[in-house]
Ligand SMILES: Nc1nc2c(c(=O)[nH]1)N[C@H]1C(S)=C(S)[C@@H](COP(=O)(O)O)O[C@H]1N2
């Protein structure tokens with residue numbers, strides 16, 4: 001499944017050597033003023049986990065999307081409905097940032113993200129494909145930790161069947177939240193089996209650095225086999241619940257944004273065909289893969305679903 005002959009070979013060695021060069025830089029204190037792109041840890045944050053070590057199990061035969069594209073073409077409706085909200089998102093204060101994990105767990109907790117990173121044993125880097133239902137896609141190196149590490153930390157009760165995620169609510173900082181036809185805050189949900197899947201990732205960084213606000217700082221979900229709207233940004237709360245949570249988009253348009261939302265080239269969205277995709281910064285469209293190419297890791301979770309559910313993304 002990783003072997004997609006039609007795509008250009010991975011420039012991963014290039015990416016890696018850049019990473020290594022950055023690591024060396026991070027160790028010294030020589031003049032760095034001329035550089036525009038290097039880990040924030042260079043600035044002397046002793047608690048920083050950056051740059052992260054790459055987990056080579058998760059790599060992709062696709063070119064890494066240019067950092068500038070992935071960090072300036074973003075969907076973050078709290079800051080407006082255009083793709084160009086990155087300057088506005090900069091006003092969000094992400095330090096300190098408390099995350100509450102509650103509901104059907106033995107050890108509920110409210111914890112600062114940096115303390116959480118220590119508890120879950122730091123971060124790693126993974127390259128994933130990422131596919132929006134609008135039919136654009138990117139390939140980016142996320143850093144963070146497997147979502148399942150949270151489960152061992154809070155110990156879900158057997159009655160916990162789903163996870164419900166919630167984004168911050170602060171209309172003074174996020175003008176999109178003044179638009180009251182959206183049922184803010186942004187909410188998303190997954191099953192507990194999906195949360196235990198190896199691919200489910202809580203990202204705190206991208207391109208070897210802490211997430212810029214527009215990509216969901218300080219911590220966001222990344223589910224590479226699902227459409228991008230499931231990968232909720234700037235999370236303040238994770239609740240373990242017994243009923244299927246309803247996402248914000250599902251609440252507004254249930255026929256367009258269903259609970260499962262697994263990438264499927266054969267099921268068109270009412271407004272966008274899903275058969276091909278436009279990679280950011282790449283000229284030619286490419287065919288979209290079932291489960292975004294992650295079927296061998298995730299398909300077994302959906303075998304028991306009714307065929308209609310299994311084949312439909314939007315219910
Ligand atoms: N809180 C919040 N999370 C969100 C969104 C949003 O508007 N608000 N947009 C979603 C959509 S539609 C996509 S495609 C991805 C985009 O992630 P990116 O901007 O980092 O590429 O974030 C998802 N998470």
Ligand SMILES: [Mo]
Nearest residue numbers: 132133228229
């Ligand atoms: Mo999206």
